[in-house]
Every structure is written in structure tokens, then in C-alpha cells.
Amino acid sequence: MTNLHAPMQPSKLQNYNSTRGATAYKADYQNKLHRKWSDKRERALLHAYFARIGQVDSILDLPCGHGRLSDLLRQHCKTLIEGDWSHTMVHLNQKDHGTDHRHYVRASALEIPLPDRAVDVVVSFRLSHHLETPELRERHLRELFRVARKHVIVTWFSATSLKNLLRELRVKVAGKKPKNVLRNERVRAIAGEAGYRQQLAKPLFVIGSGHVLGLFSRS
Numbered sequence: 001m002t003n004l005h006a007p008m009q010p011s012k013l014q015n016y017n018s019t020r021g022a023t024a025y026k027a028d029y030q031n032k033l034h035r036k037w038s039d040k041r042e043r044a045l046l047h048a049y050f051a052r053i054g055q056v057d058s059i060l061d062l063p064c065g066h067g068r069l070s071d072l073l074r075q076h077c078k079t080l081i082e083g084d085w086s087h088t089m090v091h092l093n094q095k096d097h098g099t100d101h102r103h104y105v106r107a108s109a110l111e112i113p114l115p116d117r118a119v120d121v122v123v124s125f126r127l128s129h130h131l132e133t134p135e136l137r138e139r140h141l142r143e144l145f146r147v148a149r150k151h152v153i154v155t156w157f158s159a160t161s162l163k164n165l166l167r168e169l170r171v172k173v174a175g176k177k178p179k180n181v182l183r184n185e186r187v188r189a190i191a192g193e194a195g196y197r198q199q200l201a202k203p204l205f206v207i208g209s210g211h212v213l214g215l216f217s218r219s
């Protein structure tokens with residue numbers, strides 16, 4: 001059962017909150033080839049998006065995980081806030097990256113403990129596809145748009161990606177579990193309702209991944 005306070009499968013949440021799970025997630029990015037490729041591509045896209053945005057005062061990175069993107073994001077702002085639902089991830093991140101112009105908070109991206117327009121940019125990577133219902137995925141987006149003053153950079157799993165279309169076949173034929181997807185036009189509509197416009201939406205990879213990285217700016 002998933003809800004606002006436990007929005008992904010309990011076993012996944014427990015894994016991210018455990019020392020073993022958090023360190024394994026970090027190690028995957030150091031050891032596994034597909035993780036290294038996607039990390040490289042995400043960094044290239046993030047740098048390109050920030051080339052468009054320019055330097056900002058503040059960025060909220062939620063969920064930050066173990067701080068995979070912390071150093072990159074720190075290059076583009078004066079103050080970086082790193083947040084995650086998992087205490088263990090936040091602790092590991094702080095231990096590795098320190099507190100110079102960086103703040104840490106244990107928080108849910110579905111109920112961000114910040115006022116409207118509190119930071120210049122909100123970045124939210126690799127959470128949407130873990131959220132178990134469309135309502136939670138849409139709520140996540142609305143929270144990001146609420147807290148950002150200028151821009152939101154967010155990933156979601158696209159319903160129209162090749163990877164998802166193939167999965168839909170396997171759902172029908174082999175009874176596989178469906179992916180936690182969003183339709184791109186629905187993401188744009190939610191952005192529009194919040195006063196944002198989509199600037200860019202690049203697939204992580206056209207083949208082999210359904211993730212899209214979107215950049216939205218306040219109109």
C-alpha cells in the first residue's frame with residue numbers, strides 16, 4: 001500500500017534508508033557500466049541546461065541520494081540544499097560533501113517543507129518513476145513548481161518512450177508490472193497550470209531508457 005508518506009514500495013524505501021542500500025546505490029554508479037553511461041549523459045544534459053539558465057543563488061536537489069550530482073550543482077549556485085527522504089542518504093551525502101555553502105535536510109518531495117518560490121531552481125532526478133500512483137507523480141511535480149522561483153529540472157518516465165511501449169506489450173502478454181509513467185503532455189499541462197513553460201525535454205537515451213529530463217521556466 002502506498003500513500004503520501006510511503007509513496008513507493010515499502011521494500012524500496014527501506015532499502016534506500018538502510019546503510020547497505022544507500023552504499024550499494026552509490027557503488028552502482030562507480031562500478032556498473034550502464035549507470036556510468038547514464039550518469040555521464042545526465043551530467044552533460046544538466047550542464048547544457050545550466051548554460052541556458054546561467055548562475056543562480058540557490059538550488060534545491062530533492063531527492064539528492066548520496067549526492068551524486070552535488071558537486072555539479074554546487075558549480076552553478078551560491079547555496080545548495082540537499083534533501084532526501086532517507087536519513088542514511090542525507091548522512092552519507094553530508095559526510096562526503098561537507099557543509100561549505102551546502103545545507104542538508106530530511107524531507108519528502110511530496111510535501112516540501114519550504115514556502116512558495118523559496119529557491120531559484122529545484123532539481124528532482126530519478127524519483128517520479130518510483131512513485132506508485134499517477135496522483136503521487138502529479139503531486140510531486142506540483143510541489144517542485146510551487147517551491148521553485150525560476151526553474152525546475154525534473155526527470156520522469158515517459159509513457160510514449162520505446163522502453164515503455166515495449167513494457168506495455170509485456171504487461172499484456174507476460175503479465176509484467178506496468179512502469180510508473182507520465183505522459184509528456186500531462187507534464188506540460190501541470191507546468192502550465194503552475195505558471196511554467198517547458199524549455200527542453202531530452203530523453204536520457206532513445207533506446208534502453210524511458211527517462212526524460214525536462215527544463216521548465218516560469219513564464
Ligand SMILES: C[S@@+](CC[C@H](N)C(=O)[O-])C[C@H]1O[C@@H](n2cnc3c(N)ncnc32)[C@H](O)[C@@H]1O
Pocket residue numbers: 007008016017062063064065066068069083084085086089107108109110124125126127
Ligand atoms: C533512485 S534514487 C535518486 C537519487 C538522486 N536524485 C540521483 O539521481 O542519484 C531515489 C531517491 O529517492 C529517495 N526518496 C524516496 N521517496 C522520497 C520522497 N518521497 N521524497 C524525497 N526523497 C525520496 C530515496 O531515498 C532515494 O535516495
